[in-house]
Amino acid sequence: MSNHLHIYDEATVKPWCSSRANERKAWQSIALLDTGVDPLQAMHDAAQFGIKYVLLGICEDIGPRANLGNGGAEDGWQAFLKRFLNQPDNQFLANEKVLLLGEVAISDLTLAARDLSNQNPQQLTQLRQLCAQLDQRVEQVLSLIFTAGLEPIVIGGGHNNCLGIIRALSKHKQRPINAINFDPHADFRDCEGRHSGNGFRYAYNEQHLNNYHVIGMHELKNNQAIIDALAAAQFSYDSYQALQVRREKTLTEACQQALYNLIDAPLGVEVDLDSISLMPVSAYTNCGFSVSDAEHFVHLAASQVNSQYLHLCEAAPNQHPSGIQAGMSDAGQVITALVNAYLQAKAN
Numbered sequence: 001m002s003n004h005l006h007i008y009d010e011a012t013v014k015p016w017c018s019s020r021a022n023e024r025k026a027w028q029s030i031a032l033l034d035t036g037v038d039p040l041q042a043m044h045d046a047a048q049f050g051i052k053y054v055l056l057g058i059c060e061d062i063g064p065r066a067n068l069g070n071g072g073a074e075d076g077w078q079a080f081l082k083r084f085l086n087q088p089d090n091q092f093l094a095n096e097k098v099l100l101l102g103e104v105a106i107s108d109l110t111l112a113a114r115d116l117s118n119q120n121p122q123q124l125t126q127l128r129q130l131c132a133q134l135d136q137r138v139e140q141v142l143s144l145i146f147t148a149g150l151e152p153i154v155i156g157g158g159h160n161n162c163l164g165i166i167r168a169l170s171k172h173k174q175r176p177i178n179a180i181n182f183d184p185h186a187d188f189r190d191c192e193g194r195h196s197g198n199g200f201r202y203a204y205n206e207q208h209l210n211n212y213h214v215i216g217m218h219e220l221k222n223n224q225a226i227i228d229a230l231a232a233a234q235f236s237y238d239s240y241q242a243l244q245v246r247r248e249k250t251l252t253e254a255c256q257q258a259l260y261n262l263i264d265a266p267l268g269v270e271v272d273l274d275s276i277s278l279m280p281v282s283a284y285t286n287c288g289f290s291v292s293d294a295e296h297f298v299h300l301a302a303s304q305v306n307s308q309y310l311h312l313c314e315a316a317p318n319q320h321p322s323g324i325q326a327g328m329s330d331a332g333q334v335i336t337a338l339v340n341a342y343l344q345a346k347a348n
């Protein structure tokens with residue numbers, strides 16, 4: 001049993017749901033967990049009843065701040081829920097296979113991190129220590145989901161959370177896993193203390209990562225040490241410049257080739273929302289991919305038989321140039337679109 005899981009009940013979810021006469025909404029079809037039963041048992045029971053996919057939130061910005069970045073990623077999950085739950089429920093999405101589980105319980109960690117400045121070296125160290133504690137909780141909750149035979153869709157927080165997910169899946173499968181990441185950053189920085197820029201490096205050093213490919217890695221947003229470390233690990237990438245500037249191959253060709261090379265182990269599907277132009281994120285860009293490019297990436301990766309989870313991270317609604325309300329709207333729409341792309345690809 002995990003004491004780091006905040007399971008949602010009807011009372012928790014109700015304030016986020018709206019109704020419309022003669023229209024069924026997604027929230028009226030997706031399942032909630034029975035809070036009166038041990039969570040692992042309840043998830044096993046849910047799987048027996050046909051549930052396949054689990055929505056899980058991580059409401060933190062400790063990781064991006066511990067990486068000297070901006071805050072705000074704690075609101076990505078809320079932005080998503082408000083949009084996703086109120087979509088019309090129709091024949092195009094199998095909402096009855098989806099469980100809204102809840103969120104990783106980390107309010108003590110976020111409180112401890114709240115007033116720490118990443119400009120103060122001692123406080124930066126503290127932020128990185130808190131991020132390592134967060135990793136353990138993410139791993140524990142993800143272990144439950146994988147043990148129950150369910151497929152997690154993990155939303156919100158920084159890209160630091162890839163480590164807890166990868167650790168859990170690798171231990172569950174008892175073998176290092178593969179990952180494909182749609183991201184301008186390889187997140188393969190030195191193991192200098194935990195943060196959002198080194199999750200895949202820690203996973204590799206801990207022998208949880210067998211093979212790793214970055215789609216859209218920006219040639220000018222990764223330092224030479226990162227590029228050298230990727231090469232030393234024999235990991236690969238298709239750069240943003242190769243795909244979008246020089247047009248050496250199409251996005252579809254790049255994804256299909258990479259996925260073919262990643263077929264030999266369970267696959268993690270990762271999207272950093274800072275790959276998309278104009279998204280409210282810690283590392284805001286107007287030189288990225290389109291939303292439909294990201295949806296296409298998710299579609300292709302989810303269609304792969306060995307894909308085991310989807311991780312959508314780094315949305316930070318407060319980083320929208322027009323303010324947090326616009327950021328909540330944009331982040332909610334885009335994360336919902338990516339979850340829809342995953343669920344629709346899995347249904348086919």
Ligand SMILES: N=CN[C@@H](CCC(=O)O)C(=O)O
Nearest residue numbers: 069159185187196197282283
């Ligand atoms: N997950 C993001 N990693 C980026 C962050 C860049 C930024 O915040 O500007 C990185 O480490 O390079």
